[in-house]
Amino acid sequence: MAFKAAPGPAHMEDIKGKVAIVGIGEAELSAASGRSLDDMTFTAIDAALADAGLAPDQVDGLMFSGQSAGQVTVERFRAHYGLKQDIWGSGRGGAFSFPAIAAYEAHAAIASGEASVILNVFGTNWASQHAADEGGPATAHLAEQMKANAEVVFGFIPQPVYFAHVARHHFEHYGTRPEQLGAIAVNLRRHANGHPGAVMRDKVLTLEKYLAREPFIDPLRLEDCCLISDGAGAYVMTAADRARDFPKRPVIVEGVGYGGAVEGIHFAMEPEFSSTPHRFSAPGAFAMAGLSPGDVDVLAVYDPFTIVALMAIEDLGFCPKGEAGRFVEGDRLAFDRGRAKGGLPFNTHGGMLSHSYLLGINHVVELVRQLRGEAANQVADASIAVYGGFSGVDAGTLIMRRG
Amino acid sequence: MSDPKPFPLPDLGNGEIAPLWRAASEHEFQLPRCGNCGAFDWYPKGECKQCHGRDIEWSKLSGRGTLFSWAIVKRALHKPLTPLAPYISAIIAIDEDPSTRFVTRLIDCDPADLHAGMPVEVRFVDLGYPAIETGIVAPLFTKNETNGRDER
Known part of the structure; x- marks a missing residue:
């Protein structure tokens, strides 16, 4: 059931309707806080278990980010709760693209009898690390040999420089304009202003204010870049046919898809420079679900930069390639416009740009709230939701339905 | 304020990339190229993406x-x-x-x-x-x- 992070779309077996999400939890999301990663992650796990009506000893599977430092692993999970039982574990969970495809590996574990109740967890203290000038998002890029010798030395680092190039390329090739990136920032800020958990809940952003700010890595402005946050998130997966045993209305996984960038971490060499691997991951997920982008009520995508959000909208198939600039203008992405009125409710918690940078796991938490009907910025009658996960080197697509 | 961090420099002993910097020191711009079909191998993979040849040479451009x-x-x-x-x-x-x-x-x-x-x-x-x-x-x-x- 394993799949490789190879270029292009991955083949995935059909898991439509097999897995349910039955519990969600978060730790408080914030700027640099000095909180420990363990404390935040176990706070999120406690919240997810309480939401699912579970005790820690009823968990027999744990997915976490094996590529990220300081995550709660099986050993730490067992030790924290004083558990004796066997726990199935996978380091191919956590954040980035993995919240989109965690259900796939979870299903394999459920089907083989290795696990029945599986947590996916992720925590980050990048805000505290950043304040202390250590670690953070650029770490993996600085360590890569070719980049160190042929990019960093020329000043091509870190991610805001990469994605300023990508934005410029999109501008030059498709006629996309700064105020269109601004429309994304403004709509997501409005969502954060209506969301009690959002880091930017009290800071208002208008398009005038956005445009008045000078670009700092031209063409990107500060508001085109995501927050750096402290926080944690978790959710509980189980077999869909058991979902009714849990207290909250379940959310059913209808489709998953995965795809790798052609040149991996060497973004500068990617043949389709202003595209994302969402173009590889989305078609398989929609085919598995038997749905199309037109059926989706609410979309959440990994949005480290406004330009990545914009490319995701077109690469996931919500508009033709190159037309997302015009597509996102005005209030089209607002939660209260809705598909019937030509809108596309998008990152209704405020995304990484204005809610928090929890690397995507909180996007899934938000979509579960939408499908339960308990979101702060509730999309009317939301029944189909999509998460587009992304890491630069890969993308994952998760399609969920109200159970 | 802490001391300023040193400016990043290329590793001139790194075999994969050193020829680029050695050529630059002689005011030449060189990239690796397939000796068989001429396709560029940048960033170096050591195998031609066109003809899969392994005869890669750094060439002046x-x-x-x-x-x-x-x-x-x-x-x-x-x-x-x-x-x-x-x-x-x-x-x-x-x-x-x-x-x-x-x-x-x-x-x-x-x-x-x-x-x-x-x-x-x-x-x-x-x-x-x-x-x-x-x-x-x-x-x-x-x-x-x-x-x-x-x-x-």
């Missing part, structure tokens, strides 16, 4: 290209690069094969002048030009005013 994309870095977020800002980060499409890109910086250019497809040419100057001296000669690029065909 014209040093001309066109501007593929760029970013004007007014504030460097990677602290060791702070003394360089403001600078123009750039990706060049090389004339010998425009599908082959080279990451570099543009120097002595007016940011308002730039557009995709603008002809550029290599200039061999100090990697830290014009802000600091590193002692390493680098292939930086500037607008080509004389030769080259503007694609726009």
